Amino acid sequence: MVALPHHVDLERCTNCEEYFVGGSWRQMELDDAAEDSTIDSMMVISESVVVDVGTAFEKLDDRNFTISLEVTTDTQGYVSVNTASTTVRLKNVVCKRCSRQLGNYYESTLQIRSGSKDLDENIRDEIVRKVRSDVETAAKNNRSLFITRVEEVSGGVDMLLSSISMGRTLARDLADSYGGEYKESSKLVGKTDDGRDMHRLTYLVRLPEYSVGDVIRFNEVLYKLTWIGKNGGKLITLRDFRETTIRKSDLTSVRVETKEKDLKEAAVISTSGNEIQVLHPTNFSTIDLRVPENAEIGETVRIAMTDEEIFFIP
Numbered sequence: 001m002v003a004l005p006h007h008v009d010l011e012r013c014t015n016c017e018e019y020f021v022g023g024s025w026r027q028m029e030l031d032d033a034a035e036d037s038t039i040d041s042m043m044v045i046s047e048s049v050v051v052d053v054g055t056a057f058e059k060l061d062d063r064n065f066t067i068s069l070e071v072t073t074d075t076q077g078y079v080s081v082n083t084a085s086t087t088v089r090l091k092n093v094v095c096k097r098c099s100r101q102l103g104n105y106y107e108s109t110l111q112i113r114s115g116s117k118d119l120d121e122n123i124r125d126e127i128v129r130k131v132r133s134d135v136e137t138a139a140k141n142n143r144s145l146f147i148t149r150v151e152e153v154s155g156g157v158d159m160l161l162s163s164i165s166m167g168r169t170l171a172r173d174l175a176d177s178y179g180g181e182y183k184e185s186s187k188l189v190g191k192t193d194d195g196r197d198m199h200r201l202t203y204l205v206r207l208p209e210y211s212v213g214d215v216i217r218f219n220e221v222l223y224k225l226t227w228i229g230k231n232g233g234k235l236i237t238l239r240d241f242r243e244t245t246i247r248k249s250d251l252t253s254v255r256v257e258t259k260e261k262d263l264k265e266a267a268v269i270s271t272s273g274n275e276i277q278v279l280h281p282t283n284f285s286t287i288d289l290r291v292p293e294n295a296e297i298g299e300t301v302r303i304a305m306t307d308e309e310i311f312f313i314p
């Protein structure tokens, strides 16, 4: 009532070590993969219904395994236990995804550049981390998605991606979350096997000079930029720590006063209510600074120094 072929070939990708079982590449243990592919190739007479399958795995050598099945069938009310066994042969191959990845295949390039001369290193690393994690998440449902290469180039970073739609989605997300803009350009790179034009897309994401955490000047007032989204940003005034919002159209007239990484630290001498005393970081005079209500003050605080004044950075 149950039969197995003389042998079953089980493909394993030498690069990602996944097994091809049931029509797709999967991450699984060898014995599970061998047993599942044996069950997939099992033949049962058409009048029988399989009620239960027990499996046993025996290793012959590194490439060959014996899989024995104990199959309970119900044939029009007649229940029987049948045994069958076969040899599973492990075949090393490279899956299509890995062969593309190893062959430097890519469909789109995500170019990250800054409005200032150089892209800030921290922002660059943050973006590369975010892109890696987004691609990893998306690849869980679509294993053809991957990053082919990340290249640091003068003025920014290029990320080569296996998919056009992934490039477009990432470009739009990054432009939104950093207050930047993106544009798309296409280049004909050849023909597909069936004669259609093949294009590669480039998504140039240009980030503004400012980023979250920077001290900026807008309408002659100093603010800390605390958030950027699709439609604008959030600010805190440095004079009295009031929160306010800024429209996307107004962000173009923002000037960067001090990048977050260039803020100075000052040692705290004393605190009392809304005021603290700190040491001037260069001439070591004592200065009074206003701080927000309930601010947690450590041994040092970050400050912004303009030509006229010094501010506590919340």
Ligand SMILES: [Zn+2]
Pocket: 013, 014, 015, 016, 017, 018, 094, 095, 096, 097, 098, 099
């Ligand atoms: Zn693979």
